[in-house]
Amino acid sequence: VMVWLRRTTHYLFIVVVAVNSTLLTINAGDYIFYTDWAWTSFVVFSISQSTMLVVGAIYYMLFTGVPGTATYYATIMTIYTWVAKGAWFALGYPYDFIAVPVWIPSAMLLDLTYWATRRNKHAAIIIGGTLVGLSLPLFNMINLLLIRDPLEMAFKYPRPTLPPYMTPIEPQVGKFYNSPVALGSGAGAVLSVPIAALGAKLNTWTYRWMAA
Numbered sequence: 370v371m372v373w374l375r376r377t378t379h380y381l382f383i384v385v386v387a388v389n390s391t392l393l394t395i396n397a398g399d400y401i402f403y404t405d406w407a408w409t410s411f412v413v414f415s416i417s418q419s420t421m422l423v424v425g426a427i428y429y430m431l432f433t434g435v436p437g438t439a440t441y442y443a444t445i446m447t448i449y450t451w452v453a454k455g456a457w458f459a460l461g462y463p464y465d466f467i468a469v470p471v472w473i474p475s476a477m478l479l480d481l482t483y484w485a486t487r488r489n490k491h492a493a494i495i496i497g498g499t500l501v502g503l504s505l506p507l508f509n510m511i512n513l514l515l516i517r518d519p520l521e522m523a524f525k526y527p528r529p530t531l532p533p534y535m536t537p538i539e540p541q542v543g544k545f546y547n548s549p550v551a552l553g554s555g556a557g558a559v560l561s562v563p564i565a566a567l568g569a570k571l572n573t574w575t576y577r578w579m580a581a
Contacts, residue, residue, distance in 0.1 A: 387445035415553030436484035443476035498565030502557030
């Protein structure tokens, strides 16, 4: 009974962590509303999203040992973000007010790596983590191209709680601003690997808790 209870609790924990990750994501996803700094914010968003996705996805994938768990985790995050998008829409904001990030394809690459290497943990960390960091900014930029002009939405529907010190300032455009996807992918690929290793290490503490 205790084993069943712990396993059931753990699968519910997957949902809880995914929901909380989604709430953090909606805040991180406000790069659209930083107008002049949109592309700089997109780079920060890309790094935060790829690392947040990979730490939870690889943790649960290695815990279950089943390729596909990472995609399951990303799917939960996506569903709850769509729920939040619907909530904003119900408040009178336009459909494109929240752009739902694209996690699922990157999580599928992590699952594919784990499956193709015959459930090799270290390959999942190094190769899978790199693929998540590389791919997520690309998928999200494609996503942005499919919605209405983000700057138009920002000017027409500013966040009601935006504090005065967040008023956008015209940036000094440097070479990196011209390629937010490249910079986000490069930084994300580097940082996602150690964060994936952290997610894998969390299993050690989980197993100790289950054995207690």
